[in-house]
Amino acid sequence: MIPAVLTAVVSGITEPLEFTFLFIAPLLFAVHSVLAATMAAVMYTFGVVGNFGGGLLDFLFQNWIPMAKNHSNVMFTQIFIGLIFTVIYFFVFKFLIEKMNLKTPGREEDDVETKLFTKADYKAKKNMEANQNDENDMYMDQAIIILEALGGKDNIEELNNCATRLRVSVKDEKLLQPDSVFKQAGAHGVLKQGKAIQVIIGLSVPQVRDRVEELLKK
Known part of the structure; x- marks a missing residue:
């Protein structure tokens, strides 16, 4: 999990985490989508603009360093809002995971290996669900x-x-x-x-x- 999280933070590659949401707990992905959209709207309301589609490296070299001299207030506003939503994410996800006993990575049964899922895994799961609707392929x-x-x-x-x-x-x-x-x-x-x-x-x-x-x- 730690390498996947570091990769997401530094480079903005979040697919392993997001497809794990989709595979194990689609509700978490739906909540993530709402929270992410809300955070983007709040930042826009407070005047935070720029290319924030990547990770920390993109933030540094495309936004924070160029903006630091004349627009440092925008940079600090983004960091402040980001920290607030980090806390919101933590408590919302913690509540849902514990309340619904979702088997997220690290909460599986003792003999189940912790695994992050890919797009291929998600498609395979959907194919299996489709097969359940066909009596000939029960x-x-x-x-x-x-x-x-x-x-x-x-x-x-x-x-x-x-x-x-x-x-x-x-x-x-x-x-x-x-x-x-x-x-x-x-x-x-x-x-x-x-x-x-x-x-x-x-x-x-x-x-x-x-x-x-x-x-x-x-």
Whole structure:
């Protein structure tokens, strides 16, 4: 998290943080949008103008240093308003995260790895949600999560199933994700013996296997 925050502050590249909002807690992104727009309006009202679309480096070299001699009051006004909204952001987000128990980075279950999400992750999530509306693909969302938890299709060596379990041989067991990720897909458990993996799914395992095989062919 610290490198992502420093990157956002210094260079203005905020996508990893914002797409994490969208992926984990869309409400936070909506609140962020309202607060950001309000802050921009307040600054404009107090006469703060300039190119503030970047990070600290842009602020310094495009605004603060050139304006320091004749318009220092604008610079200090921007900093003052920014600090006020920093406090507002903190308490609003803290209240919402704790009140709604949002699983933001650092608040996940013990065996879930902290991760910042990308635009590709967000699109994949939306595709999964779209698949849930299609009765013919009711098992596709399970297959997508399970395949990702197994390290992706390039990590699959062999795939078959028994009555209730998906039996998989993987190329690199280090690429496997925590058991909690499999359980998000509805799995009842995971048995691991080196590169031999058994995902306990239940009587719907043939349908899930079919969807996994479809994904492997793409």
